[in-house]
Amino acid sequence: MALKTDLVTLNIGPHHPSTHGVFRMRVTLDGEMVREVEPMFGYLHRGLEKLAEGRTYTQIIPFTDRLDYVSSMQGNWGYCLAVETLAGIEVPERAEYIRMIVSELQRMINHMLAVGFFITDLGAMQTPFLLMFREREKLVDLYEMLCGQRFLYNYMRIGGVSHDLPPEFFPAVTKFMDEFPSYFQEFEDLLIGNEIIQARAIGTGVISAEQAINYSMSGPCLRAANVDWDLRRDAPYSIYDRFKFDVITGKNGDNWDRYRVRMEEVMQSYGIVQQALEQLQEVPPGPVKAKVPNLLRPPVGEVYVAIEAPKGEMGFYIVSDGSIAPYRWHVRSPDFINLGALRDMAIGSKIADLIATLASIDICLGSVDR
Amino acid sequence: MITTPQEIITRMPASVWQPFDDPLDSGWAVDNFWAHWGLFSVGIIGFVLLVVMGFIWFERRFISPMQLRIGPNRCGPFGLLQPVADAVKVMLKEDIVPNLADKVVHFIAPIAIFVPVLLMFAVIPVHEGVGLIPDLNVGILFVIAVGSIETIAVFMAGWGSNNKYSILGAMRSVAMMVSYEMPMAFAVVAVVLVTGTLSLQGIVQAQTIPFALLLPMAFILYFIGALAELQRTPFDLLEAESEIIAGYHIEYSGMKFAMFYLGEYGGAIIQSALITTLFLAGWKGPFLPPFLWFMIKLFAVFGMIVWIRATWPRVRIDQLMSFAWKYMLPLSIVNLLIVALEVIWFEGDAVTWWLVPINIVICGALLTGWATFFKLRGGPQVES
Numbered sequence: 001m002a003l004k005t006d007l008v009t010l011n012i013g014p015h016h017p018s019t020h021g022v023f024r025m026r027v028t029l030d031g032e033m034v035r036e037v038e039p040m041f042g043y044l045h046r047g048l049e050k051l052a053e054g055r056t057y058t059q060i061i062p063f064t065d066r067l068d069y070v071s072s073m074q075g076n077w078g079y080c081l082a083v084e085t086l087a088g089i090e091v092p093e094r095a096e097y098i099r100m101i102v103s104e105l106q107r108m109i110n111h112m113l114a115v116g117f118f119i120t121d122l123g124a125m126q127t128p129f130l131l132m133f134r135e136r137e138k139l140v141d142l143y144e145m146l147c148g149q150r151f152l153y154n155y156m157r158i159g160g161v162s163h164d165l166p167p168e169f170f171p172a173v174t175k176f177m178d179e180f181p182s183y184f185q186e187f188e189d190l191l192i193g194n195e196i197i198q199a200r201a202i203g204t205g206v207i208s209a210e211q212a213i214n215y216s217m218s219g220p221c222l223r224a225a226n227v228d229w230d231l232r233r234d235a236p237y238s239i240y241d242r243f244k245f246d247v248i249t250g251k252n253g254d255n256w257d258r259y260r261v262r263m264e265e266v267m268q269s270y271g272i273v274q275q276a277l278e279q280l281q282e283v284p285p286g287p288v289k290a291k292v293p294n295l296l297r298p299p300v301g302e303v304y305v306a307i308e309a310p311k312g313e314m315g316f317y318i319v320s321d322g323s324i325a326p327y328r329w330h331v332r333s334p335d336f337i338n339l340g341a342l343r344d345m346a347i348g349s350k351i352a353d354l355i356a357t358l359a360s361i362d363i364c365l366g367s368v369d370r
Numbered sequence: 371m372i373t374t375p376q377e378i379i380t381r382m383p384a385s386v387w388q389p390f391d392d393p394l395d396s397g398w399a400v401d402n403f404w405a406h407w408g409l410f411s412v413g414i415i416g417f418v419l420l421v422v423m424g425f426i427w428f429e430r431r432f433i434s435p436m437q438l439r440i441g442p443n444r445c446g447p448f449g450l451l452q453p454v455a456d457a458v459k460v461m462l463k464e465d466i467v468p469n470l471a472d473k474v475v476h477f478i479a480p481i482a483i484f485v486p487v488l489l490m491f492a493v494i495p496v497h498e499g500v501g502l503i504p505d506l507n508v509g510i511l512f513v514i515a516v517g518s519i520e521t522i523a524v525f526m527a528g529w530g531s532n533n534k535y536s537i538l539g540a541m542r543s544v545a546m547m548v549s550y551e552m553p554m555a556f557a558v559v560a561v562v563l564v565t566g567t568l569s570l571q572g573i574v575q576a577q578t579i580p581f582a583l584l585l586p587m588a589f590i591l592y593f594i595g596a597l598a599e600l601q602r603t604p605f606d607l608l609e610a611e612s613e614i615i616a617g618y619h620i621e622y623s624g625m626k627f628a629m630f631y632l633g634e635y636g637g638a639i640i641q642s643a644l645i646t647t648l649f650l651a652g653w654k655g656p657f658l659p660p661f662l663w664f665m666i667k668l669f670a671v672f673g674m675i676v677w678i679r680a681t682w683p684r685v686r687i688d689q690l691m692s693f694a695w696k697y698m699l700p701l702s703i704v705n706l707l708i709v710a711l712e713v714i715w716f717e718g719d720a721v722t723w724w725l726v727p728i729n730i731v732i733c734g735a736l737l738t739g740w741a742t743f744f745k746l747r748g749g750p751q752v753e754s
Contacts, residue, residue, distance in 0.1 A: 010534050017615060032538075032687050123613075123684025125603060130437040196604055196683050351538075352686045355613050 007035060014043045018121045018355050021365030025342075025354075032350050037343045041336070044369040052329035057083050057158060057296045060329065065152035067314075067331060068367035070113055073106040073143075074309040075367075076156035081237060082305035082316035083158045087298035095160035095288040096239045097280045101173075102146065102155065104269040104276070109136050110310035111220070111262040111269075114362040118259055119191065121359035122200050123352075131187055138176050145169050158296060160289030177274060181267075188263065201256035205345040205357030208253060215341040218334050219312025220261045221361055225253030231308035242279065243272050255353075255360040262362075295324045302328075311335045311362055333367040410502035414491045421668075422635040423453035428669060429676045436680045457628065465624035468532055475530030480622065480629035482523035486516045487636030494643045495571045497653055497660045509570035510558055513644065514551070517599070520637065521547040524608065524618050527630070531621035539617025542687055543608040546598055549694035550605075554595030556702035557588040560709040561648050564721060574652035576721060582649040583726050587705040587733040589649045591698055596641040596675075598694070601634070603679040607687055642671040697744045701736060708732060 013024035022043035028036035048067070052060045064075035077099055084091060091099075116132035140150040145166050147155040155162055191197055207217075212225040222229055230247040232240045248264040250257025298320040306315035312334025319328040338361050345361075346354040427442070427450055434441030442449030467476060492502040493509040506512055521544055528540020562568055564585065565576035582589040598605040609617035619630040646652055646667040655663035685693065712725060 008534060010538075018613070029538075031541075119683060123603065123606065124682065125433070125437075125679055127437050127680050130439065134438050194682070196685055199689055200683060200686060350686055350688065352607075352613050352684070 005030070012354075013040075018359065020117065020359070020363055021368075023358075023363065023365055023368070025358075027351070027354065029351060032352075034346050034349055034351055034354050037346050037354065039339060039342055041339075041369050044365045046370070048370045049329050049331065053325060053327065056324045057298070057326065058294070060326070061156065061158075062152070062154050065154055066366055067333060067370060068110075068309065068311060068335070068364045069152060070364050071106045071110040071310045072151070072153050073102045073155065074110075074307065074314060076153065077103050077238075078305065078307040078309065078314045079316050080156045080158050081307060082303055082318050083296070083298065085305050086301065086303040086318055086320055087158075087292075087296060089159045089290050089292060091160055091238075091290055092287050093239075094164070094280070094283050094286055095290075097276055097283055098161050098165055098288060099156060100239060100243075100276045101273055101280070102143070102153075102161075104272045105139050105142065107269045107310045108266050108273075109139050110362075111266045112136060114310075114359075115259055115262050117362075118255070118356065118359040119197065121355050122197060128187070128191060131190075135180065135183060142169065142172055142176065145172065157289055157292070159292040160287070162289070164285070164288045173277065177270070177277070180270060184266065184270075198256065200352075200356060201254065201259055201360075203252070203254050203256075204349060204353040205255045205258075205360060206253055207341055207345050211341065211344060212253060215337070215344075217312065217338045217341055219308070219310070219338065220258055220265060221312065221338045221341070223248060224250035224257035224261045226251055231306060231313060235306075237305070237307055243275050245269075245272050255356055258360040258362075297322055297324055306332065309334055311364065311367070312338055314367075331367070331370055333370060335361065335363040336368045336370075339363055339368060407502065410492075414488055414502060418488060418491060418636050418639065419632070421639050422632055423457070424669075425635050425638055425672055426453040426456070428672065429679075432673055432676050433680045436677075460628040460631075461625055463624040463627075465626060466621075468621050470532045471621065472530040472532065475526045476621070477530075477626075479523050479527035479530055480626040480633070482526060483520060483633035484629050484636060486519040486523070487633055487640055489516045490640050491643075493570055494640070495574055495647060495652055496664045498571070505569055505571040507567070507569045507572075510562065510568050510573070510648075513570075513640075514555060514558065517640070518547075518551065520599075520633070523633070527622070528618035531618070533621050535614040535616070536618045536620045538614050539608040539620070543601070543618060545687070546605065546607060546690060546694075549691055550595045550598035550698075553591050553694065553698035553702040554599065556699075556706050557585075557592040557595065558648065560585055560588040560702075560706050563706070563709050563713050570647050570652075574647055574654060577651040577654065578721055579723060579726065580649060580651045584721060584729060585649070585705075585709065586730050587701065587736065588709070589645075590733070590737070591702050591705065592648065593645060593674075594698060596645060597678065598690075600637050600641055600675065602638075602675055604682045604685050605690060606679075606684055607690060638672060638675065639668065642668045642675070645671045692744075697740060701740055704736060705733075 008029045010027045010029050011024065012027055013019040014022040019025070024040040024043065026038040026040060027034055046066075048063045052063055055063075061076060061079060064079040065072040067075045083089075112132040112135060113129075116129035119128040120126050143153055143155075144150050145168060147153050147162060149155070207215075207221075207225050209225045209227050212222050212227060217225070218229070226249050228247055228249050231237070232245070233247055245268045248261045248268065250261050300320055300322045302317070302319040304315055304317045306313045308314075313332065314334050315332035317328070317330040317332065318326050321327040342358060342361060345357045349357070430452070431441045431449065442452035445451035445455050467473060490513050493506045493512055495501060495504075499505070524543040524547075525540045528536040528538075528543070531537075561573060561581055564581070565573045567573060567576065597603075601608050607613075607617075609619070614620075619627060622630060643664075646664065650667045650671070652667075653660035653664040655666075658666070712729075716722060716725075
């Protein structure tokens with residue numbers, strides 16, 4: 001006699017501890033097995049892209065903070081870079097270095113938090129997450145020195161940054177840079193050999209290189225699938241061509257590789273920050289912001305500029321009609337596009353792996369829903 | 371030594387009534403049946419509630435430094451009154467019953483999860499001759515039998531709530547608890563083989579060497595099984611917060627939720643107490659009074675459980691099951707075989723220091739040797 005069994009449709013989210021915000025998945029379950037995943041977005045939709053059409057170019061910068069709020073600096077940078085490209089503005093060299101330093105520090109924050117969340121979603125009782133927060137606290141303290149904000153910085157301006165680095169920043173950042181490797185190594189030692197983490201992460205949430213490219217994935221998720229692609233190296237923007245760093249790739253495109261790629265990218269970013277701090281010593285003090293009119297009117301035209309944000313390729317598409325506000329403002333948010341691959345990664349796995357895979361994609365709902 | 375089930379049944383009443391047959395020998399037993407039961411029932415409930423509060427406070431304070439935070443420190447000295455404040459809060463909360471819930475089952479489940487914990491305390495020896503039933507001659511059997519009720523209570527809660535998350539948690543719990551009870555029971559049988567008694571007092575008396583040293587394998591297997599029985603990390607699948615939110619008690623609030631909480635921590639006390647009794651020589655110890663030794667060991671074992679909770683992530687359901695059936699069960703049977711051979715070899719007196727190094731070496735060899743055949747994970751291996 002065969003048992004009659006039914007598939008169960010389960011709503012995971014929008015209120016769920018591990019959906020990283022208000023993301024919702026309609027999951028069809030066969031016991032514990034995931035048969036179908038239907039991601040549903042839009043619970044955090046604020047209409048930023050439409051709102052931006054009624055703001056001046058400078059007023060849009062705070063919006064970019066609220067896109068990917070875990071790495072606000074990178075959002076600032078991508079947007080400012082796009083407008084500068086559109087309007088043909090030269091950024092002072094000192095400002096370029098400052099941007100580089102804060103953005104790479106931001107990447108370290110983002111990756112550490114992503115890994116912390118990932119391990120938490122594997123079921124650890126937030127210990128790795130809070131260990132990561134120890135380092136993040138030091139970094140947000142640095143940011144507070146820069147711009148008075150700890151979370152949504154609104155630090156960059158079109159043509160530069162709002163303030164020069166304060167004098168107390170340098171000893172603080174040197175202290176952080178001295179201490180960081182040992183703390184980071186402690187974290188690695190605690191996690192990397194853990195049998196349960198390996199058992200849960202290796203071989204789950206696999207995506208092949210072809211699939212990853214077809215889904216137009218980017219960032220650590222793409223590199224974990226063994227695609228050697230990093231905008232910082234392959235299409236260098238700003239002053240990335242002056243720094244030496246490795247592009248980390250994984251082998252199998254599973255959760256473990258995504259976790260490892262992030263962790264190793266933290267140390268690459270650390271190296272970039274170190275180089276930038278050294279090179280900044282030779283840059284003479286001067287203005288950190290180009291002369292830009294308050295009401296910027298870029299020439300008529302359109303531009304798409306992408307940066308390698310921590311979560312992947314963050315692109316800004318701006319259409320200007322010559323007025324003080326953009327005619328159209330669109331964001332290519334990396335996590336939104338990476339999330340598209342969730343269905344293929346999770347179908348056929350257990351429900352626990354679905355959660356782990358979602359966490360390993362590293363989404364931020366602010367940028368998914370915009 | 372009991373040999374047949376008939377003998378167990380015939381001898382059981384004598385043991386249950388023992389305090390009245392021989393009040394002087396059984397220490398603190400009271401000479402009046404009703405006074406005795408009344409005193410110890412109230413005493414046990416009070417003890418469990420107090421220790422649960424102690425455990426909650428201890429867990430939160432102990433886990434906080436590991437997570438680089440301070441933990442509760444506002445209510446009373448060192449935050450000692452925090453559990454009291456939480457208890458008051460949870461009692462004042464509204465009791466919500468889902469519309470489509472099976473109301474009767476939903477109502478009974480919180481009771482059914484807490485009562486076995488109290489029942490089990492009837493036989494836990496905290497001192498020589500002290501207890502509701504100071505020396506039940508089938509004590510460990512009683513504990514295992516009553517402890518199994520918890521599975522039904524969890525399933526009742528999951529089923530009665532009529533919630534998909536809770537039924538997922540309940541399904542997991544049944545699969546898990548049934549699997550892990552078997553290696554646990556085999557580990558206990560090893561202890562029983564060595565001591566030749568099912569009585570918990572007798573087991574404590576027999577431990578001139580703590581059995582954690584004499585039977586390290588049984589200790590480790592029982593400890594892992596206890597983690598699963600307690601639904602503690604890394605086996606907390608049935609209330610996996612990041613997956614199924616709260617599992618079987620997702621639809622409970624107010625006092626009913628508090629009952630689950632009590633049941634969970636009461637279970638933690640019971641398992642810590644059993645590990646203490648079976649493997650750490652129970653209330654025995656030098657210098658300090660026996661009850662204090664018991665409490666110290668209780669908190670030490672629970673501290674170990676909390677430490678594991680703070681450190682490890684959760685295993686997946688299939689890994690959980692394969693770990694129970696492919697790793698722990700064969701090992702527990704092999705362990706039983708080895709212990710049986712040792713008992714035969716030493717002609718029934720296997721509690722001897724000779725066996726400690728031998729057993730530790732055998733335990734290490736078996737654990738690591740079997741681990742090379744058993745892999746928790748598929749896929750490529752990673753060198754660390």
